Amino acid sequence: MRDIREGAAARQLWGHLGWQDIKQRYRRSVIGPLWITLSMGVTAAGLGLLYSQLFGIEVQTFLPYLTVGFIVWGFILGCLTEGSDTFVANEGLIKHVPAPLTVYALRTVWRQTLMLAHNMLVYLVVLALFFGPLSTPGYLLSPHGAPQPGLSWSVLLAIPAFALLAVNGGWVTLLFGIISTRYRDIPQVINALTQLLFYATPIVWPVDILTTKLGPGDWKHLILELNPLYHFVQILRAPLIGSTQSWHHWAVVGGFTVVGWTLALLAMRNYRARISYWV
Template sequence: MQAISAIDVPSAPVAHTGRSWARAAQDIRQGIGHRELWGHLGWQDIKQRYRRSVIGPLWITLSMAITAAGLGLLYSQLFEASIGTFLPYLTVGFIVWNFILGCLTEGSDTFIANEGLIKHLPAPLTVYALRTVWRQTLMLMHNLLVYVVVLAIFFNDLSTPGYEITEHGTPQPGLSWAALLAIPAFCLIALNGAWVTLLFGIISTRYRDIPQVVGALTQLLFFMTPIVWSTDILTKRFGEGAADWKILVAELNPLYHFIQILRAPLIGNTQSWHHWVVVGGITVIGWSLAFLAMRNYRARVSYWV
């Protein structure tokens, strides 16, 4: 609490009572307005996690580098893929996946983990959700250092028009100025991370089994999402009829679309508008559910935790 004393907080408790759309909107609006508070808390989470460590938060980067290098070398051999195109594909996939995974798993525990602050700090509930998303954003920024190194090493491979992720796979256009689409893509993913944290966080305060359910499902979703494998592999292994498998395994997996809108521009893959449509639709539906949860159960969170 000492670290928070230097940050401006509301002088009076924020009203958490009553069911009202206006109060739910006010909570979200005020939460966004307290940027210094949730920004400070998120950064303190990173510092606290690696306190007394020799290299500190750089362990985030080092862990990602080791994972990407090890699995990239392994799976590129298993799938007979060129390391120069497959390793960047896998690296960016892991970076985006870690952000999504953090929002899902840590988001479910957001209000439970902030029990003490919720009961004693007069701040909007949205502050704690944004704290989690900001913490995941800081970790993603550390992991992007791995992407920069991989990009520098394999830039020629990724910038060659018509390159393939796997042998005899779909030709890709290569890196171009379309890489700037990664900026709105990440903003859209972070926006979804906020509603996921709010919605799952509220539900988890009432039903404590939810974090365990989310943790178990994310393990399954990891293997079903094209991160360490690409959709080209389905066609190579099972023939043209694998298009049906692609629809079932990849296209119906919402996480695939989230990963692809950010991964595609960063490694020069084909940009497909339908990924953006799916993510946009999920954003609208997700925020509608989160807003409904805030309206109906926001006042009960402080009692449930």
């Protein structure tokens, strides 16, 4: 706990390191970090136009759904993949700088937060273009799907939703970072599983399509509900596009927060002193 407190207090250090990561990645580039925004915008526009035609969905409601899904997924994916390498990537600093290990985890989460902030520019553009359809009560995400309430003041729920995602990003980075430092095959396993979970998570396809094809009470819905990333994506995406928000998504994410931080604290207590030797 002392390591976590001191790491959180050193916000100037991890804040500067995280910002330098973004600047270094796009050094000598003409538009710099705006390449993050541009690549997200091109990906969302291309896949949104393609999948809206494949699924027979109105592009003015599906494109915001897909765009926000990609933005949230990018943050989650970054915390998983880059978080598992966080201590290995900071080997030089760990061996020569007497800083709390939590600094390097917060550096990773802060870097992903900055990238999400750049990608939110794409969301603002999409929102400006399709504000009318999204703010219409009863709009549909797919043909014969459930009517959605539309954008309202519930959009403010996105603030605590992102805070909860960032808190989970902290334990993910600490826990998987410690495990991956000892077992270097873990990042490869995480990369393979995230590719599978991407297609199993409703990002490029709406949940309504599954409900329409299988029926609302089909047992196959358990496959979706047992995917934890679906709940993490939904708590932030739903308020941003005026979609139906269910309390059970918050309950699942809250449960993962408690269990995840418990495991991360146990790992820190037992293995924190060994990380400098493992790297």
